[in-house]
Structure formats: C-alpha cells, structure tokens
Amino acid sequence: MAEIGIGLLGYAFMGKAHSNAFKKIAYMTWPPPLEPKLVGIAGRNTEAVGEAAERYGFEYATDDWRRLVADESIGLFDNLGPNALHAEPTIAAAEAGKHVVCEKPLGRDAAESYEIWQRVAATGVKHMCAFNYRFVPAVRLARELIDAGELGEIRHFRGRYLQDWGDDASLDTWRFHPDEAGSGALGDLATHVVDLARYLAGEITTVSGFAKTFLPGRQVDDAVEAAVEFSSGAVGTLEATRFALGRRNAFQWEINGSQGSLAFDMERLNELQVFRADGDRARGFKTVLVSETNHPFWEHWWPPGHIIGWGDTFVHELHHMLRAIAGDSEVAPHGATFEDGYRAAEVCDAIVRSGQSGAREQVTFRALP
Amino acid sequence: MAEIGIGLLGYAFMGKAHSNAFKKIAYMTWPPPLEPKLVGIAGRNTEAVGEAAERYGFEYATDDWRRLVADESIGLFDNLGPNALHAEPTIAAAEAGKHVVCEKPLGRDAAESYEIWQRVAATGVKHMCAFNYRFVPAVRLARELIDAGELGEIRHFRGRYLQDWGDDASLDTWRFHPDEAGSGALGDLATHVVDLARYLAGEITTVSGFAKTFLPGRQVDDAVEAAVEFSSGAVGTLEATRFALGRRNAFQWEINGSQGSLAFDMERLNELQVFRADGDRARGFKTVLVSETNHPFWEHWWPPGHIIGWGDTFVHELHHMLRAIAGDSEVAPHGATFEDGYRAAEVCDAIVRSGQSGAREQVTFRALP
Amino acid sequence: MAEIGIGLLGYAFMGKAHSNAFKKIAYMTWPPPLEPKLVGIAGRNTEAVGEAAERYGFEYATDDWRRLVADESIGLFDNLGPNALHAEPTIAAAEAGKHVVCEKPLGRDAAESYEIWQRVAATGVKHMCAFNYRFVPAVRLARELIDAGELGEIRHFRGRYLQDWGDDASLDTWRFHPDEAGSGALGDLATHVVDLARYLAGEITTVSGFAKTFLPGRQVDDAVEAAVEFSSGAVGTLEATRFALGRRNAFQWEINGSQGSLAFDMERLNELQVFRADGDRARGFKTVLVSETNHPFWEHWWPPGHIIGWGDTFVHELHHMLRAIAGDSEVAPHGATFEDGYRAAEVCDAIVRSGQSGAREQVTFRALP
C-alpha cells in the first residue's frame, strides 16, 4: 500500500483531532487510499510538541515548521496553527511541492485568504480548507438530496453557530488577539455557517448585518448577525456567537425549498430532519438517523444506529483529501478548496464592512489572475 | 355579576377565535371579571355574518359596523376585520366611548397605526392590540423569569415565524392585497416576532434587512429577514416567512442572557425551554411543561400536564382586557396597548425602508402630541 | 335544530371537562348533530353543585341524581361521579330510557362493569364509556393508518401512563379509597392503556404482572406492571403509575408492525410519530403535527399548526355520542361502548389476579346473556 508522509503544524485541539483522524484512516477506511505515515509535528512549545510526537507517534517534533517544509518524506502538510500562521507555512509547503490542508479560516481576512489561494493554486498541488462539517454524514446527505432536486427551488437558508464559552473576561487565548486570530466569532464560527450556506444553498450575494463585541476590552467580535441574499433568489439569516448560554456546539441550520426542507443541529450531528411535500397525509419532518449502509461515509463504520462522534468527521475529511491526492477524486465539490476558503472570507469581510458602513454590502469574488 | 356588551367586527377565522374566547371566559375564568354578553356582530357578507350570529349566539348581525358603534349596549368593540378596516371603526368606537380591541397589525403601516393610537388614546378608553401570543402561558412565564432577573443581562434574541401556506400562486385572500393588508408576511407574522422581541428583550433600535417576494405577480412580501439591535445592547435576527415548507405555525424564538436562556416553539406552545447557569453539573435546557398550578393562567384550566390549545390564548387575552375594563389591572405591560401596536409597526416599516435604502435603519418612535 | 337535554352527575374535574365540551359543541362543531341543552347537574355538595350550575348554565342543581333520572327533558345522562357511583345511576338512567355516558373505569371491577353493560344493553339506549383518549386526533389518525394496513402485521404494543402526583402520603381523595375507587392507578390510568391497546392493537389474551403499592397505609395500588399477549400474536408491556416523578400526564405508547410503527406521548398530544418501511433512503420517524384539514376532527378547529388542548378531546368525544344519538353513526368502533368498558375491566382484573397468583392469567370475556 502506498504511503504518504504527514507533517502537522499544530499539536493542540486540532492537532489531536487530525492526528486521531490520520491514525484511524489507516484501519477504519480499509483499505485506505494512501497509508498516512506520521512524520513530523511542529509547534512553538518545544516540550508540548515533543510530548505530542510521542503521544501520536510522529517520527520527530520540531519548533520550526520550516523543517517540515524541507522534509522530502512529507507529502501532505497539514496546517492547524493559529490563523496568523496559515499563510506563510502553507504557501511555503505548497511551493515545496507538498499537498496542503489548512484549517479554517483560510486567512485572517479575504485579502490574506486570496493570497494563500492564489499562491498555492499556482503550484498545482492539491489544497483543502478544513471545513470539516461538510464531512458530517447528515450534511453530505443533505447535499445529495439537494443535488437530486428533492428540495426544488431553494427559498431560505437560516444558519446559526451558537456557543457559550466567550462570556468570561478572564479568558485569554490566541483566539482573542486580533493579530493572531484576525477576528473572533466571525472567523471561528461564522465561517462555518458561511461555508455550509454556500455548500448547501449556493453563492451569497449580499449581506446586511454587523459584528458585535459584548465585553469591554475584548478586542475581537463576540457575535455576528446578518440578513443575506443568495444568487438563487433565496434569502435568510446568518448568526454566530460565543454568548448563547446553554448552547455548547449548536451549529444549527435549516433550508426550505419549494419541494422539501432540511434541518440540522450539530449537537445531534447523527440526525437530519427531512420534510418532503409528497402529498402524504402523515406530513411532517422525519428524524433521519444518518447511519444506514447506504448513507454517506457509513461504509467505514458500524451497523445502523450505532452513532459516530464529532471527531470522526475528520476521518472523513482527511480520507477525502488522501483520495484526492491518490487521484481517486477531486477535492471539490465536496471538500472545500482554498477558493472556498477565500470565498467564505469575502462573505465574512462583507459582514464587517456592513457593520461599519451601515449599508447592505455586495459580496464580490476575485478570480485567479 | 356585571355584564359587558360585546360588539365584533369580523366573523371568520378571528371571529371564531374571539367568540369562542368570550364564551369560555364566562365559565372557565370563574368568576369572570365581567360577564361578556354577545350583542352584535358585523361583516360584509350578510349571509355569513347572519350564520355567525346564530352560531355564536349574538343578538344580531349587521353588515354595517356603524350599528355596533351606535349601540349603547355595547361596551367593548372588538375589531377583527381586514387591516384596512382597522382605523376608522376602531377610532369611531373609541370616540363613541367604547373600549376597543383591535387585531394586529394595528394599522397598515406606522403612520396609520400612530393615527389609531393617538385618536383612541385621546378618548380615554381602554385599548389593546391583540397580540395574543403574549398570553401563551410559556411566554408569560418567560417574561416573569426575565423580570425576576433570572436571565441576567440579555445578549441575544432570535425570532422567526415560519409558515408554509404562501407558496401557491392560485391562492387569493385579502391578505395578498396591498390595499387591504398593507403588507404580507410583514404585518401578518413579523409583527408578532417584533412584539414578542419587544415584550421579552426590550426596545429595538436598528434594523438591517429587507422584505422579499418570491412569487411573480404577488403584490405583498412573502418573507422578511433582518439583523437587529436592541437598546439594551442585545443583538439578534428577526425572520418571518410563508415559504418555510413543513413549518405550519412555527413561531420560534430564543433569548440568551448572561445568567440563563429560554427557547420556545409555538407548535409546542405548552413548553418552555429553560437554561440556567447555576453551576449544576447536570447542565442543560429544561423542557418545562407550562401547566403547573403556579404557572401563568393555569388557575383557569386543568390538572398539571393536561395541555391547552392555541385557541385558549384568546381566553387569557380577552380575560385580561375585561379585567382592565373592570378596573382590576392595566392593559400594560402584559397586554399590548395601541402604543405597542404602533411601535411594532415602526419596526416593521424600518425593515421595509432598510430593504429599499440598503441601509441600516434607526427605529424612532413618536410620542403622543 | 333538534335539542337534547343533558343531565350531569358530577361537577368537579370531569364536570368541568364535560360541561365545557357540551358548550363548545354547540358552536365549534357547526352545525351540531343535536344542540346540547344543559338541564340538570347533580352532586353531593349542595353549595358546590349549585355554583357549578350557575357557572356552566344548567337550569338546576340537585343533590339527588334521581331527579335527573326522573327528568323527562333529559335525553342524555352523563355520569362523572366517583367510581362507586357509576353502576346504580347509570343503570337507572338507561332504564328510564336515557342515553348514557359513563366515565372510566366503567365499574370498580369486571363484575360490576359487566353488570352495568348487561343491564344497560338490555334497554337499547346508546351507551359510551368515556375513554376520551380515543378522541385525540393523533390517536384516531393512528387507528386509521392501522385500519388502512399501513403498519402491516402488528408485532408490539408498549404503553405506559406515567403521572407523579401519588407520592404524597398526606393526600386524600376518593381515588385512594378502595370502596369508592375500586383500585388506584389500575382503574384510573391502566384502563386507559388497556383501552388504547385494544383500540389500536386488538384484543389482549394473557397478562403476566402485578399491581404495586409503594406507600405504607395506601389502600389502593400506586402502579401496575404487566407483560401482555394479544390475539394477533403481538406482545408488549403495559404500565401505569402515579410515581413517575417528572411525568405529569405522560400516556406514551408505541406500536410496531411489519410495515410501520407509530409512537405517541399525551404530553404532546398534537403529534404522532410515524415510521414507514417504504424504502426511502431518508429513513426515520416523522413528527406529524396532527392538525391538517384532512386529519381527524380538524374540520372543527383552526388552520393547520394551531394546536388544540387536552380539554378539546371531550368535544370530539361527546360530539361523537350526539351523532350516535342522532342516528348519524354508531358509538362503536371509534367510541368505547360499555362492552369496551367491561373488557378493559377484565384485563385489569387479570393483572390483579396475576399479581396474586403469580401466574400468567388468561383474559376471558363474557358475552351478553
């Protein structure tokens, strides 16, 4: 079985999630498209990254990501660093001929995201922005139902990503530093909403809204609110907040079409709510437990009804990337390319602009030069 | 027991709802503050209004609402007519010294609503705009929890009123005629969202959004989308639509505070979701079946757990009005006065303006002269 | 419109429920099959029954139910008294030529129930045992789906009626006195489970179980548990308890067939869960909000999605009885006849016997002589 060397930048929350995924791909998605070999892991804290290497079985740890870029045994560079560390290492890795995965948001704003996309695209390597929620089975099933025309004409998308850990002035993490994070709930959560809105309901054309900071002294936004229009004529709302007390990871969305509707909540990620206008007298939303043998990704798992976890979405995501690298499929449309990462950033920037200008902002997208 | 003569303008959907309520008040809210005596009912269709009079037990039917206004035995004039028929009869009845209830929206726009409020307020009669959802026990309980400070500082309100009957070009009702209805989902559904937003989260200061018409040829809006700011600093989204397939009467709202959160869905109107940050290790939203002996309005009903219906909210609403007329309480703050009706209209108008201007619109309220 | 005089024995909880229903039938089910005229109401407490007469509009109150039986203007005798007062007045009324409704349980045990059925059946009047839960729209819809074969062969019925008000040794009501009530949770709650089991899944043939009393000194059972077999070959469990803390009126049942399944909870009585083995890839239970224009009983109510309450089930039930009296339909199969009341008692008695004998008990039913 062909191997691929993996280099990771980042060892904390996302480092654990991606390491776990690479390890599980080797035997849960059997046979894997490529066998991931954990080569090197980089991070700023020497001790912590060293322990991570031991824990996950990387051949070496380093405090210099350039070592990964220079390592010819690494074929896939997976960038899980703070947002400020997305651009330079990712571009360098791609220019060194490595395929690249980069966590979301791609850059700290649309301009940086465009730069990453444009520079990486020029190298010809495979690139994926790690919007892992596209790889929730229920989300993929939703997309397949939509692609099959089961919803008819899309009328509405309403999405909100609700968390509640932000309401604590004593917290300090890079996520609250504008230079490292770029933004707050916007880049962290709203990008996910924008990405699934685009994946499921199509391109966003205008936004009317704003970002909001609740805590005095907090330097990034705590919440984002917007009314949006889609190129299809659909309309809806987007919201993201770290101040929705009681909601831990409630990325909830609903999409209404002329023939059907779908609804979802990440806190119950194994379920998809499906409504169809089929004339049945027993009319209502069906709670689909997305775990059937004919459901997306389920070939890798258990008998029906034996649900999977949040961490397993990364198995699907990185398996998808390995298949693309192996030439078995393309990253798009089911994976988010760096262009998708850039486009999400344009929508997010437009919300910020709308907040500042007080005007409805058009969202326009640049093409590659 | 003192009686009060009731005159109804309107005999269809709302005529049934209000007639039923007046009849039930007489024995379900025992003893009633005033005994409602069904005197006259007015409507344009002579045959239909005649049948309604027989059905509900009014002393007479008429095709001329002025007869009700002139009838001295009528002490409460309850206007359930199409929106275009709100202003003149309501003002006339008040000027004839009758207490007045008027269905929502108060007028077809803010200007007309202001005129009604101002003219009626000048007469000194009691007035209530029939936002019946304030009289859902779960909504009143929510308000009581908020008033008691259990939510702390309010951060978010997100409300959406989702129905799905509008996606049929062959439908014709006065609700699709701009001159009779004033607007579509805006005046019909969004006013309810605005009213509960104001009742629960306080005054709205800006809106960024728009109204949307999906069907070619439809002359009123089918949906409304907005991002909003409250005077408290809270932010959120408002939505109303007749195009959310599968949602029949899904008026859903959630409110997040610094100490607690509440969530609600009108399709399960007997339930309130309650979250509190009380340090309990077993942390989560509680599904409260609002039917306890110490819950709002429950003294009138059944043992705990024996739920009530949508129609019963009108019993609470009109009982509240009778108590106000009897001098036992005021219409405000739990009932919506005509000022509340006017203020809701200002918010709705601002959404329309925002849609047209492409700008965030301030909401400003006029006072009485 | 033809009238029918109503005589009520009982003025408290059930008196309120039935009075309300008769009053609403007159205008909510328009035109009513017969116009109910509230003639007389009987009860032991002179003051209370007098107030009830005034409250609900009966022509007179009496502390002697025989006056109702003797009153020729009464065509329907509705017995809502304590269980010990079911037999004699009901039989007397029927023998006086009045149609009769009797609250459940029909008698305090199978023998008394048989006596009531047999004596009343001999008179030829219409008789109905007031198992009102057959008249929940979702329950009737369930029956219609089953009758249409949509569930295929029935495999399982599991039903439980959970309440939590019994765990209080200081409570005293006739419901705790064996002579007045006959039994505890058995006659009060388990009869409902048995009746819907029979209505939906067919006749019960054996029971293996027992009744249980938790509180020292309590003279009736607090809970009932049984494994049961049906004549169809289906099997399942039956439970009833007043000790399920947190469950207020949770009459929950589920029925599984070879082609479909249904599930229900009385605390959400407007909803029916429907599963069908139709090969759809989006497989799951549908939450049907039973409020469509083509749903049972909905012609009497509101637009779709505007839910009804527990009290409204009595409107359907007594409307059904009036139709039967008017000759528009039969009490059976959708209403429970006194034979159904008797058969439910046989099943309940068999559970008691099983508890005493420690043996699986056959359920056998007597026929009329």
Next chain:
Amino acid sequence: MAEIGIGLLGYAFMGKAHSNAFKKIAYMTWPPPLEPKLVGIAGRNTEAVGEAAERYGFEYATDDWRRLVADESIGLFDNLGPNALHAEPTIAAAEAGKHVVCEKPLGRDAAESYEIWQRVAATGVKHMCAFNYRFVPAVRLARELIDAGELGEIRHFRGRYLQDWGDDASLDTWRFHPDEAGSGALGDLATHVVDLARYLAGEITTVSGFAKTFLPGRQVDDAVEAAVEFSSGAVGTLEATRFALGRRNAFQWEINGSQGSLAFDMERLNELQVFRADGDRARGFKTVLVSETNHPFWEHWWPPGHIIGWGDTFVHELHHMLRAIAGDSEVAPHGATFEDGYRAAEVCDAIVRSGQSGAREQVTFRALP
C-alpha cells in the same frame, strides 16, 4: 511506559470495535495506564483473520485460539467470539494466567456463565464481561447521580432495547443458531437491559414474562417481555426486540425515584434527561449534553458539546480494564465482572422459565463455592 500484549479472539464487528479501542487508548487516554500491544488475533476464517491482522496491526493471525493462550507475550485475552466460544477459550486463557475480557452474554445460559465465572475467579486474574454501555458517559453520570442520592428511593426502572433487523426470514448468522448463540434477542439485547437495570436500580428479584419468536422456523427468540421486581422495592418492565421497526439501536431506559428521574436513549447516547424535585417553578426534564469537563470520561476527549460516538464507549471500557490490570482500580463496581455476567444470565434464564411455566419466577444467584 509498561506494555501489555493483547490477544483477540474474533475479528468481525466486535473485533473492529475492540481493536479500534485498544489503538485509541494508546493516545486518547494519555498517558494510558498500560500501552496495549496488539499481538495476536484468532478466527476461524484464515483469510479474513489474516486481513484483520494486517488492518489493525496485530503481529500475527491464527485460526487456533490456543496459540493465543499459549503465547506468553499476551497479558490480556479478549474474547469476542460467538457465544458458544466464550467458555472454553476464556477459561483456558485465565488458567494460563491471562487477564480476560469476554463479550456478553458471558455464557449461553446461567449454568455456562456460572461455570465461566467460577473457573476464572479461581485463577485470580482480572475479569470483565464487556457490557460496554456502562461506559457511556451518560450512563456513568446517571450512576453517579444515583450514588449521590439525587434520585432518592428508586420506584421504577423501565428499559427496552429496540432494534429492527430481525424481521427478515432470509437472514442467516450465528446469532440465529441456538447452539452458537444460546438465545436470540434475550442474550443479545435483553442482557444489556438487565445489566443496566442492575447497575442503576439494583438487584432483580422476580420476573413475570416470556420470550417470543415471530418468524416461523426461526430457532431463537425475537423478543422478550417482562414485568420485574427489584430488591429495593422498585418495579418495572424489561423488553428487548429485533422487531421494532424504525428503531435501529434504541436502548431506552427511564428510572424514577422519590427525588428525581433520569431517562436515556442510546440513539442519542450523548444526552441524559434529568429531572429533580427541587421545588423550582420551572419544572421539567433537563436535556444534559454529557460532554462537560467535569463529566465522566470527558477528560479524554474534546471541548464541551463536541459529541462522541458509539465506538468510543469501548475506549472507556478497555481503558477501565487496563487500569484494573495496572492496579489503579478495580473492575467492579463500574465494570461488569464475570459475576455480573453470570447474574444477568440468571435473570434472562428466569424470563425464559417464566415463559415456559407461566409463573412469576424468583431470581436466585449462586455464590462461588
């Protein structure tokens, strides 16, 4: 870090679940109590077991489990074979000094289970019967709440394990062969219900019920129904079936006490419903998403709200066993020992006896000689 050699008997469904768990323990439960080293895997199909060895990284595959027993580098023998293959290899492994895990049901009946327990206990090795559902975080949290007295006196336990894959006469697996499986839904599903009933509500003393086979020619039971009594005085129902259409893995239970209640559904295994009689006016079941930093097992996983899957319960279970082997804790009470496996079998046997005798059966337990 100390290693422990693992030998697996079985490579299919449970082989995948346990292999995955051992691999994840090495880095998800960091540092692991012992580092699992995958030594040998045994199975009857040479080709399939060979592929499993390659897939999961075992050093060797064998078609003779005796090789595992003889292998001195193996410290833990994990028996996942068909039920008929539980006794001999497990006993042999223990007598060879290896710690043993055995899948449920421990034996094909109580006698065989007793034999396994007695023989293994005599060796002094650690033993665990793999009732993995004790290691669902919500189940452990339930147990902790009960242990802390938060439910007061237990009144009711009702448990049902509902699946729907059995209604297909063309299916053939060892699970339908009495010699290999011992029983059908009884040993497969009802044992789980019995085990959690015992874990949460205490010892079962009597059962009144039966096993049922629906399909002609099926040689094992398809469903089990019973009313049960506990030594605490609690009562309830137990059910297990492979014929509950629409239920995929719905192991649902509810427990009611004098101070609180808990409810659970395996299809939403990250959630626990918690009710407490604390006098709060907002009274209801709380939906606890069991994923907080202070919740059981959560130290190994993700931030709050990022749910885990069914497969992850095996990580907790086998981590628990490794801790016991390492001397950090005991298997009991949170793990099921072979005595628990035996006792579950006694309850299951009593249900079969009750079905045959038609009598309530006492459950009695043997002690070690």
